[in-house]
Amino acid sequence: MSAxxxxxxxxxxxxxxxxxxxEVGRSVVVPERRAFLRRTLTLGxxxxxxxxxxxxxESVENALTRISRFNDKAQGWLFDPQQLAPTxxxxxxxxxxxxxxxxxxNEIPVVDExxxxxxxxxxxxxxxxxxxxxLRRLPQRxxxxxxICVEGxxxxxxxxxxxxxxxxxxxxxxxxxxxxxxxCADDYYTSIDMASAMHPQxxxxxxxxxxxxxxxxxxxxxxxxxxxxxxKNPKHIQAIFVTNTYPGGYWEDQGYNWFGGS
Amino acid sequence: xxxxxxxxxxxxLRLTHWLNVVAVIVLTLSGWRIYNAAPFFPFxxxxxxxxxxxxxGAIQWHFAAMWLLAGNGLLYLACNVLSGRLRRKFFxxxxxxxxxxxxxAWHGRLSHADPTHYNTVQRAAYLFxxxxxxxxxxxxxxxxxxxxxxxxxxLLGGYEAARRVHFLAMSALLAFIVxxxxxxxxxxxxxxxxxxxx
Numbered sequence: 001m002s003a004x005x006x007x008x009x010x011x012x013x014x015x016x017x018x019x020x021x022x023e024v025g026r027s028v029v030v031p032e033r034r035a036f037l038r039r040t041l042t043l044g045x046x047x048x049x050x051x052x053x054x055x056x057x058e059s060v061e062n063a064l065t066r067i068s069r070f071n072d073k074a075q076g077w078l079f080d081p082q083q084l085a086p087t088x089x090x091x092x093x094x095x096x097x098x099x100x101x102x103x104x105x106n107e108i109p110v111v112d113e114x115x116x117x118x119x120x121x122x123x124x125x126x127x128x129x130x131x132x133x134x135l136r137r138l139p140q141r142x143x144x145x146x147x148i149c150v151e152g153x154x155x156x157x158x159x160x161x162x163x164x165x166x167x168x169x170x171x172x173x174x175x176x177x178x179x180x181x182x183x184c185a186d187d188y189y190t191s192i193d194m195a196s197a198m199h200p201q202x203x204x205x206x207x208x209x210x211x212x213x214x215x216x217x218x219x220x221x222x223x224x225x226x227x228x229x230x231x232k233n234p235k236h237i238q239a240i241f242v243t244n245t246y247p248g249g250y251w252e253d254q255g256y257n258w259f260g261g262s
Numbered sequence: 263x264x265x266x267x268x269x270x271x272x273x274x275l276r277l278t279h280w281l282n283v284v285a286v287i288v289l290t291l292s293g294w295r296i297y298n299a300a301p302f303f304p305f306x307x308x309x310x311x312x313x314x315x316x317x318x319g320a321i322q323w324h325f326a327a328m329w330l331l332a333g334n335g336l337l338y339l340a341c342n343v344l345s346g347r348l349r350r351k352f353f354x355x356x357x358x359x360x361x362x363x364x365x366x367a368w369h370g371r372l373s374h375a376d377p378t379h380y381n382t383v384q385r386a387a388y389l390f391x392x393x394x395x396x397x398x399x400x401x402x403x404x405x406x407x408x409x410x411x412x413x414x415x416x417l418l419g420g421y422e423a424a425r426r427v428h429f430l431a432m433s434a435l436l437a438f439i440v441x442x443x444x445x446x447x448x449x450x451x452x453x454x455x456x457x458x459x460x
Contacts (some may be wrong), residue, residue, distance in 0.1 A: 063326075064322040064323065067325070067329070068325070068326075071325055075407070078410050079410065083409060083412070084409075086415075146421060149300070150299075151300040151317065152296060152300040152425060154421055154422060226409070227409050254318055255318035255319060255322060262408045262410075
């Protein structure tokens with residue numbers, strides 16, 4: 001290194017950055033789907049509209065986002081609160097049920113059972129925080145349904161827990177509010193419409209396949225909502241809030257459709 | 263009828279044809295990217311051939327162009343049925359005439375003298391691709407909203423079966439397009455007819 005570190009950095013800065021990026025790239029494999037909307041327009045590696053000044057990327061991105069908002073409305077309109085997702089016999093349950101998250105299995109959060117409190121906030125009458133024991137004492141239901149991932153694959157699983165409509169009524173939630181939002185121990189967050197939240201098959205799940213929810217399936221608490229895609233089924237829920245302000249979601253903010261219904 | 267001035271393809275047909283081209287290109291390329299996220303056959307589509315960049319982008323394209331395909335398709339069907347063109351152009355349709363025309367085409371003897379008239383192979387091919395597109399839309403509905411369309415879902419054999427149906431219907435559409443483009447290359451004057459109408 002030369003005597004003047006600033007001179008040295010000016011000469012070699014780019015190379016240092018490149019080396020650092022390579023190092024980081026090797027240890028952190030960023031999943032492809034974490035990429036942001038910027039790449040929507042690419043046709044493979046090439047920009048679809050490269051060299052074409054007629055349409056700029058941003059206006060196409062905005063148009064696609066507006067259509068996605070329109071699709072939210074269309075799905076809200078199509079949604080029938082009485083229409084049940086198909087249920088299946090236990091013999092069709094996928095074992096082991098596939099693990100899926102925006103991180104690897106070695107990064108599954110560890111939630112302490114004793115210290116756990118489910119926070120409830122927003123447009124609700126009763127804001128007391130719930131222990132797991134309290135939640136387990138509520139009437140439970142179990143159902144075998146198909147989990148459909150946005151990637152296209154699906155797997156049948158059995159989840160048990162508190163019907164979410166019962167829970168929302170119990171905490172005195174404003175059922176005319178538009179959204180129910182979730183914050184999770186893995187920094188995941190998402191939100192759903194009130195109609196889907198009140199669907200008879202929507203569960204605040206405490207168990208999977210008859211056993212206490214394993215960490216990989218979202219211990220201690222997961223929303224199991226068979227009328228929506230997998231990314232609308234948050235795991236490791238720590239807080240639930242009822243609101244009229246659009247809360248978005250981890251994937252939704254990157255471009256996945258917000259309603260995400262099936 | 264004077265073939266030089268007679269309109270072979272009315273304006274609504276040409277419009278819906280080219281809008282359909284746009285919809286099919288966007289849906290196919292983005293659909294391949296969606297397929298790649300969880301392939302159910304032992305292959306993936308090369309990424310450079312796909313549209314959307316990542317799964318979320320591909321889905322945005324796909325769920326935008328689906329409205330164009332379905333809306334434009336309904337407009338086409340409505341105009342086709344109400345104008346009487348469907349009945350006039352595509353029927354009668356007999357198996358015997360189909361085989362005869364197919365053999366004639368194979369031996370290069372199928373006449374194209376009158377571009378306003380579809381031979382039986384053409385009739386069958388166009389009716390097939392209409393039915394195939396309807397199947398694409400219906401199976402797509404099951405994939406998009408499998409809970410909300412239970413009858414359709416069960417008719418297609420469930421969610422997972424509908425994924426295969428959707429993919430195979432796409433493959434059949436592409437097979438049609440390959441033959442369709444080959445025919446346009448063989449009889450080039452059909453191309454200006456689809457642009458200018460005559």
